[in-house]
Amino acid sequence: MALDKVESKEWYLAAYAAQGVPTTEHLKLRTVPLSLSLDSIPHAHVALQPLFISVDPYLRTKMSGRHDGLYSPQFPLNQVITAFGVGRVLRSNDDKYAEGDVVLSALFPVAEYCVVPSAVLIRKLDPAAGIPLPEYLSCLGLTGFAAWVGIHLLGDPKPGSNVFISAAAGGVGMVAGQLAKLKGCRVIGST
Structure with missing residues (x-):
């Protein structure tokens, strides 16, 4: 693979949006340098390229700043937001995942590229199964x-x-x- 260092765009929460629709005051896009070289990936982590991200209603609740206990915890400010997603493994420092594997995760960073603990991956998907990958985030998700x-x-x-x-x-x-x-x-x- 030719990608060892990339500039990855990622969405992060700059301020909570307690009411109304989140705007560019709340959600911001930034570019961060990211090393995808194997020696920079921690043990039991994988480098991924997200292919599909699911934008679900529960994400709005995680941007409110209210801790009502109905859903999972609030997104931390100034951290990349996460969602259910499907992605391709670019590099792996975990024997369970190989370069090229397609995976499903509930904690996919909303970014062009990312390095995540392999523990957040739900499972490998089989692209040859004939099931369109977005279906794993909708009717099969x-x-x-x-x-x-x-x-x-x-x-x-x-x-x-x-x-x-x-x-x-x-x-x-x-x-x-x-x-x-x-x-x-x-x-x-x-x-």
Whole structure:
């Protein structure tokens, strides 16, 4: 690999946005130097190139500065923000991961390149499986899992049942409606 040193752009939280939509006052982009040479990567870490990042509603809560306990902790100020993501391993200092592996992580830095502990990687993905990689962040990811729990475990509707989906235009609602349809239900969605 020819990349040993890169200038990586990354998004970070400069100020909390307690109300409204975060702006450039809150979210900022910076360029940082990053070494991707194998001798600079700590043991049990990997250098990654993010391919897809999932922008989910819970991220807004992590930018509010409020510690309400409903979601995971707030993003620390002046640190790169993280999200669910799919990326390619560029270099690895962990025997479980090799250069070229495609991985899924819940703590993916929102950056062009990054070095992360391999412990934050959820699993390797098989690009040859025929599943488009973004699907691991949507219907096969957090939103799909939430919809599956709601329809199959909690609701368990029977064929012919009426199923009402609130927020049907959202990620979870869209998948929940499709799962209910697959079960033979009449689906009514609200947006």
